[in-house]
Amino acid sequence: MAMKALDIYKHLPKTNCKKCGYPTCLAFAMKLAVGKADIEACPDIDPQAKALLGGVTRPPVRAVTIGAGERSVTVGEEFVMFRHEKTFYHPPGIMVEVPDTWPDDEVRSVVEEVRETVVERVGQDLVLNGVAVRNESGDADRFAETVNLAGGGTSLPLVLIADDPPAFEAALAAAGQYRPLIHAATAENWEPLAALAKRYGSPLVVRAGTPADLAALAGNCAGAGVADLLLDPAPGSLHGYIATATGIRRSAIERTEPALGYPIYLDAGTFKDTDGAVAAGILKYAGIIVTPRLSRASREAALTLRQNIYTDPQHPIQVAPGVYPINDPGRDAPVLLTVNFSLTYFTILGYLEASRMPCHLLIVDTEGLSVLTSVAGGKLTETMVADALKKFGVANLVDHRVLIIPGYAAPLSGKIEDATGWKVMVGPRDAADLPEYLEKEWKT
Numbered sequence: 001m002a003m004k005a006l007d008i009y010k011h012l013p014k015t016n017c018k019k020c021g022y023p024t025c026l027a028f029a030m031k032l033a034v035g036k037a038d039i040e041a042c043p044d045i046d047p048q049a050k051a052l053l054g055g056v057t058r059p060p061v062r063a064v065t066i067g068a069g070e071r072s073v074t075v076g077e078e079f080v081m082f083r084h085e086k087t088f089y090h091p092p093g094i095m096v097e098v099p100d101t102w103p104d105d106e107v108r109s110v111v112e113e114v115r116e117t118v119v120e121r122v123g124q125d126l127v128l129n130g131v132a133v134r135n136e137s138g139d140a141d142r143f144a145e146t147v148n149l150a151g152g153g154t155s156l157p158l159v160l161i162a163d164d165p166p167a168f169e170a171a172l173a174a175a176g177q178y179r180p181l182i183h184a185a186t187a188e189n190w191e192p193l194a195a196l197a198k199r200y201g202s203p204l205v206v207r208a209g210t211p212a213d214l215a216a217l218a219g220n221c222a223g224a225g226v227a228d229l230l231l232d233p234a235p236g237s238l239h240g241y242i243a244t245a246t247g248i249r250r251s252a253i254e255r256t257e258p259a260l261g262y263p264i265y266l267d268a269g270t271f272k273d274t275d276g277a278v279a280a281g282i283l284k285y286a287g288i289i290v291t292p293r294l295s296r297a298s299r300e301a302a303l304t305l306r307q308n309i310y311t312d313p314q315h316p317i318q319v320a321p322g323v324y325p326i327n328d329p330g331r332d333a334p335v336l337l338t339v340n341f342s343l344t345y346f347t348i349l350g351y352l353e354a355s356r357m358p359c360h361l362l363i364v365d366t367e368g369l370s371v372l373t374s375v376a377g378g379k380l381t382e383t384m385v386a387d388a389l390k391k392f393g394v395a396n397l398v399d400h401r402v403l404i405i406p407g408y409a410a411p412l413s414g415k416i417e418d419a420t421g422w423k424v425m426v427g428p429r430d431a432a433d434l435p436e437y438l439e440k441e442w443k444t
Contacts, residue, residue, distance in 0.1 A: 003053075005033040011049040012042065019043050034079070060252045060261050064203050064228040066093060066130070066181045066288065067157025073129045075230075075287035076263035081246075081253055087312040092286045093129035094278070094302060095159050096293055097269055099136035100146035107149045110293055114156060119303045122317050122342035126303035130157035132183075132290040133171070140170040147171045153178025159290055165192040176200035181288065183265065184232050185221055187213070194224040203228035205265045205288075211248055215259035222259070230287055232265040238273070238280050241266065245285045263287025275301070282306050316368030317342040323392045324349075329358035331399045334442050336427065336434075337385065338406055339366040339374050348431045355435035357442075360397055364388045371408045382415035389420055404442075 009029035020041040022028040031037035032053065039045065039053045063077035073093035080086045096114050098107045111131055119126040131150045135143040143162060150158060158180035160171045168182060177200070184207035185193040197204040204226050206217040214231050221229055231248060235241035245264050251257040266286040268277035274291060275298050281289040282305050294302065311317055318340045326349065338348055340363050352359060364384050366374035374380035389395065389403075401422045405413060407429030417424045428437050 003033065005030040008032050008053060011045070011053055013044045015044060017044065060255055061249070062228070062262050063090070064230060064263055064287065066159070066179060066203055067153060068178045069155075071129070071156055072179070073157050073288075078249075078285075079253070081249060083309060084313050087314065088310050090287070091306050091310040092282055093157065093288045094306070095130045095132040095157070095288060095290045096128060097132040097134055097161075097290050098146065098150065099134045100139070100143050101136045102146075104149055107146055111150050111156065113293070117299060119300050121304060121307060122346045123319060124307065124317070126307055128299065128303075130159065132159035132161055135160075135162035135167045135171075138167075140167040143167045144170040144174045147174045147180075153180050157181070159183055159288065161290075165189065165196065168193065168196055172196060172200050172202065176202060179203065181205060181230065183207070183290075185217065187217060190217055190220055191224070194221045194226050197221075198225045203230060205230045205232050207232040207234055207265075209234050211244065211251065211257070211260060214248070215257050218262060219259045229262045230265040231260065231262050232267070235266075235270075238271060238277060241277075242280055242284050249285045266290070268292075274298075278302050279305060282309055318368040319345045319363060321363045321365040321388065321392075323394060323397065324361040324363060326352045326361055327356055327358040329360050329397075331397070333358040333360055333398065334404055334438060335360045335362055335394060335398060335402065336404045337362045337364065337409070339364060339369060339371050339380060341366065341368050341370050344370055344431075348434065351431050351434050355438070357435060357438050359438070360394065362388060362392065362394060362403075371406045375409050375411065380409060380412065382412055382419035385412075385416050386419040389422070 009026050012025040012029060014025050016024045020028045022031060028037060032039060039050055059077045059079060061076045061078040063074055065072055065074045067073060075090045075093055077089055096110055098110050114128045114131055117128050133146050133150055153175040158175055160168060160180050161183045162168050179202050181203050182193060182197055183205040185204055186207050193204060204221060206214060206221055206229055208214045208217050214233060218229050233244040235244055248260050248264060252261040264286050265288045266281040268274050268281060268289055268291040271277040278289055278291050319342050321340055336359055338344055338361065345363060366379040369379050402425060403422045404425045404427045407427055410426045413424040413426055428434060
């Protein structure tokens with residue numbers, strides 16, 4: 001198990017020399033405990049302590065980067081079994097498969113779809129990550145041609161899927177400099193594939209049916225000089241995948257089998273329920289998910305699920321506090337108050353924009369908590385509202401002094417009036433009811 005900061009500190013020199021880049025040894029220990037520093041940065045630690053701490057302070061799941069450039073995807077570098085324990089850091093890369101038996105136009109169509117898919121949600125752009133090219137033809141030259149049709153790794157990360165080394169050799173000659181992921185080394189072919197991965201600096205998937213065999217294969221490839229590996233447990237069912245992936249993650253987190261400390265690879269196309277497999281991979285530890293072409297609804301569902309699971313539960317997505325004009329408001333437009341939880345803001349924004357009702361939306365800083373939680377936890381107060389009205393100069397934007405607060409903030413209405421001098425109207429609890437409420441109740 002990972003050591004706590006104070007346990008790590010006991011093994012440090014305690015000289016506070018700052019050579020590591022941190023002001024004190026304790027500060028360095030705290031960074032080591034969360035995997036944000038390397039023990040190599042301490043020049044004065046004794047060799048035994050260095051060996052001990054080096055094994056327990058590095059991320060139990062190695063970070064692996066596929067691709068090159070701004071669309072490269074990094075997976076792994078995880079520390080916990082469950083996101084509520086801390087958070088998950090690197091969302092799985094979702095790669096759409098194209099067989100090399102497809103016509104050129106169809107390959108280009110999928111590549112364009114992957115490149116252009118963007119789902120905007122709560123202020124974030126959610127995208128697919130790359131393309132997986134499968135050597136279904138058995139022809140090495142056609143495999144290389146399809147890799148080139150897919151961009152050769154120049155704009156999107158690639159996964160190369162084949163059975164024999166000559167096919168990989170041809171594909172890597174076309175795309176090897178862009179760090180494509182090679183799938184997959186097995187007990188039969190790991191030596192030539194490890195040599196290719198090492199030569200091109202590409203990450204490599206190892207594939208075996210049991211965790212023990214995966215560990216042995218990963219150890220062989222690592223010993224051959226391939227540092228960046230992924231594990232394909234070759235599941236026969238979704239139940240089998242979930243059970244095996246959970247066991248692999250536990251072995252990595254508890255450091256009982258260091259050779260399993262790599263991200264997991266999942267081929268969702270091997271299951272009848274592709275959408276279910278993609279969801280299972282997102283929920284249960286997949287680092288790279290290869291999937292057949294998905295419908296628009298399935299793409300959006302997968303990207304939304306991934307965003308939800310890989311949002312830090314201790315730090316909700318937030319928008320900046322301030323006044324947001326909606327539908328070109330004038331000086332007689334209503335002023336609505338809400339919190340800076342992104343989902344709340346964008347939900348309200350959608351309904352207000354659709355209503356075409358001009359208004360000013362005042363966002364106060366509740367540390368990303370919802371209205372109900374903020375009121376219950378004392379994060380939304382009359383003092384905060386008064387300060388926000390003053391700080392953002394709301395009185396200079398309108399000729400009236402009326403503030404509409406969310407229905408769940410109704411208990412604060414009187415206190416807000418006393419603290420601000422503004423008349424308070426209590427709006428609906430549900431954002432969907434805002435347009436009708438404003439149409440009926442708003443009068444300047």
